[in-house]
Amino acid sequence: MMKNVYILSLLTFREAFSRKIFIFFFGVSSFVLLLFSILFLTISPESFSDITTNSVKSDSFNLTIAHGIKLFITIPLFGGGLFISIFSVSNFIPLMIEKGSIDLLISKPVSRVQIILGKYFGGTAMVFVNIAYLIIGIWILIGLKFGDWDTSFLLTIFTITFAFALLYTLVILLGIVTKSSVISMIVTYLIFFIISPILASRETIFTFINSNVLKSISEFLYYIIPQTSELSTITSDLASGNRSLNYEPLITSALLMVIILTSAILIFRRKDY
C-alpha cells in the first residue's frame, strides 16, 4: 500500500518540479536568502543600535529586528507562497483524470485510494520543501546575525504547509467533481482570500449587524470552511516567538482536512473514467 503511495508521490513531486512556477518559487526564495545574506554582511547589529536611544538595550533591539524580519518573511510567504502553490497544483487532478492518462494509471495494480493519496502527499511534499528551504535559510541567517535561535520560527514551516495541505484537499475534491483546474483554483482562492478572513472577523462584523439567523449561519460556515485566516494568525504568532497558541483552529482544520480528503476519495472511487 505505502510503496505505491510513495511511487505516486514521487511522480507528483517530479510533476510539480517540472512546472516552471515551482522553479520560480525556489528562485525567489534563493533570491530572498541571497539578499538577506548580503544585507547582514554589509550592516552590523551595532549600526542598528546606533539609531536607538541609550535606554534600549542592544540584545532586546536585536530580537525586535529579528522578529520583524521573521514577520516580513512569513506574512507574504503565507499569502503569496500559498497563492503560487495552489495555482501550481490546481491542474494535477484534472490532468490526471484525462482520458488516456487515468486509464493507464487505473490499469496498474494500484487502488484508487492510493492514487489520490499519492497526488496529495506528493504535492504537499513539494510545498513543504520549498517553504522549509526559505524558512530554514532565514532562521540560520538570523541566528548567525542576531543570535536569535528561537525554534518556534521553524514551526511556521509546518503551519504554512498545514494551511496548504488543507486547501489542497479542497483543490483535489473540486478537481475530481468539476474536472476543471480553473474552478478548483477560483473557489479555493475565494475561500482563502475572502470567505475565511470574513468569517474570522465575524464577531466584529456582528457588533454592527443584529441578526441571529446570520449569526448562526456564519458560525456554521466558520466550522465547515477552511480556517486559513486563523492559521495565518498562528503562523504570525510563531514568527514573533509567541508559543501560547490557540490550538482550536488546528484541530478543526485537521478534522476538515480528513473529511474533505475522504469525500474526494469516496467520489473518485465511484466514478467511471
Add this chain to the structure above:
Amino acid sequence: MNAIEINQITKVFRANRNKLDITALNDFSLSVSKGEIFGLLGPNGAGKTTLIKILLGVVYPTTGSANLLSEPITNYKIKSRIGFLPENHKFPNYLTAEQTLKYFAKLSGVNHSNLNERIDELLALVKMSEWKKTKIKKYSKGMMQRLGLAQAMINEPELIFLDEPTDGVDPIGRKEIRDILIDLKERGTTIFLNSHLLSEVEMVSDRVAILNKGKLLKEGSVKELTTSEEIYEIETSNVLPNIYSIPEFSSYKITQENDHKLSINVGDDDELNFVIDQLRKHRVNIKTINVQKNSLEELFVSLIKDSRGKE
C-alpha cells in the same frame, strides 16, 4: 483454461436530465482462452473500449461479472500480471522513455534487479533505443504508440489488452508490431486486441468477436468466420458449356462467373461429388476446386448491415 471470462455484463451510462441513457454493453458474455490472440471488432461506439475499461476497473459494470486470469476484476492486485495499451494514451510529458518505463514498472510491482536490462531490451524491441533519454513531449504519434507498447509489456504480463495498437503507426511499424504480437503469443501471452483495422486483426488473431451497439453479433475462429463451407469455386481448363441448360444442375444455386469459372452452392460432400461427376460427363476438365472464402471485412460489413436492418 480461460484468461478472460465475461459473464452477462451490462453497462448503462446514466444520462443527465433530458437525455437518454446509453447502453454501452448489453448482457455481454465472452471467454478468451489462455495463449490466444483475440480480436474484438466493431464500429465506433460499439462498446469495445468500454468492455476493456470494465475489465481493467476503469469503468464499473452496471450488472454482471468478469474474471481475469481466474481472479475477479474487483481484485486490483491481479493487474500486476496484466499489460494495457489504451487508445490515445498520455504519458507524463516531462519524463523520458526510460523514466516512463521505470515509473510504470515500479507501479506494476517489477523488481529492481534487472529493470534496466528489461527497459533496454524493450526499447530495442520497439525500435526506440536512440530515444531513450529524450523527453516524451518531443515524440511523434507513432513513437508514442511504440513506447506505449513497451510500457504494456514492461511487467512481462500474462495477458495484454491493446486498444488500437497500430493507430498512427506507419506500414513498416505495423508489420513490426504484428511480429511482436506473434512473438508474444509464442511465449504464451494472451492478447486481447481491439482494432478498427480488420485486415490486421485477421492476420494475427486466432479468434475474433464482432460487437455492435453493445451486443455480440458473432464469435469464432478467423477460419470459421471467413469460410463459407457450402460455396465452392470450380475452375476449368477448357471452356464451360452453358451450365444453366444442364437439367441436373437445376436444383443447385450455380453462378457462372466466366467461361472457365463457376461457383456452386451444395449441401454436403455427396452433392459436391455429384456436381463434379456431371461436369466430367459434359467433358469439363476441372483444374481447381476451392472453398469460397470471405474476408473478415466482408463478414463484418454484412453483419453490421444486418444488425442495423433488424432495428
